């Protein structure tokens with residue numbers, strides 16, 4: 001049978017018009033500089049790319065707050081960066097302590113088990129983050145090689161407030177610290193060196209406000225050297241950091257690099273450097289607090305206790321009797337504003353990362369949510 005081409009439908013007939021304002025847990029709206037950069041393709045090898053990578057690593061050092069030069073991009077989601085971190089440190093028999101707050105921190109456990117790691121999971125007793133004292137007690141019970149945690153657990157809107165102390169305790173016991181900073185990097189302080197973090201990563205589609213499908217990861221120099229010294233084969237080829245460093249460190253071929261994604265990351269990082277971390281953190285804090293005040297004014301309650309509430313993805317309790325899926329769909333159709341549902345919990349989640357933290361975006365979201373709930377009342 002001969003297969004003929006399908007009827008032509010141009011993208012313009014598929015994409016929503018007007019475009020949807022992305023106010024969920026990511027991806028987030030992209031600034032004009034990122035839009036331009038992510039439409040450019042040129043050779044991934046050669047002096048132009050070398051210069052861009054050098055600049056990207058320099059700006060990455062500022063954003064991660066690390067003196068380490070071992071910063072790499074990954075053609076893939078943030079989970080790809082998580083997988084590179086795990087494959088670098090876990091092999092059969094390695095003991096891993098996974099601090100499980102929800103979907104994303106649990107993913108570390110899945111990956112570690114897949115790599116043959118001996119996984120112990122810790123879950124907090126109540127709706128809260130982890131206490132450093134509890135983590136210390138768990139670390140003292142056994143000899144662990146690696147501890148993993150999410151700084152901000154997007155699925156329930158909780159922040160590990162005691163990350164700094166947890167990392168310090170783990171480090172003092174010789175345990176490698178892997179941190180998912182996917183929804184916190186560039187939104188709030190998470191200084192990698194000062195807090196003693198060995199590996200930290202994010203995705204392009206979150207605070208950096210680049211595009212989905214590209215991730216960024218940083219290794220401390222010590223941790224990187226230890227991984228380089230490993231002689232065993234890694235379980236992954238694309239995600240083998242030793243192979244990836246051929247491109248990111250030496251400008252040689254590993255795989256064809258995602259040129260538009262790298263350029264988008266470059267622009268996202270450049271805009272952060274121009275704004276400065278201090279001003280950016282303040283913008284994020286003020287915007288998130290204003291969003292939360294607005295949510296309370298329309299009679300909504302936050303899901304996470306104030307003490308450990310994640311400011312960059314705000315989880316809001318749903319109103320009784322409303323199906324969140326219907327509410328979200330209605331807001332998209334009527335107001336062209338999209339927020340996120342959740343993985344099993346009766347909450348909606350509103351993002352406060354990068355370009356989402358603009359007063360006009362916050363007020364548009366609040367108005368859409370208010371009218372949406374009124375519609376379903």
Ligand SMILES: Cc1ncc(COP(=O)(O)O)c(C=O)c1O
Pocket residue numbers: 025026077078079080104150152153154155180182183203
């Ligand atoms: C905290 C956190 N970690 C990891 C991920 C995974 O990111 P990706 O979907 O890009 O793999 C997400 C995605 O929302 C996240 O919020």
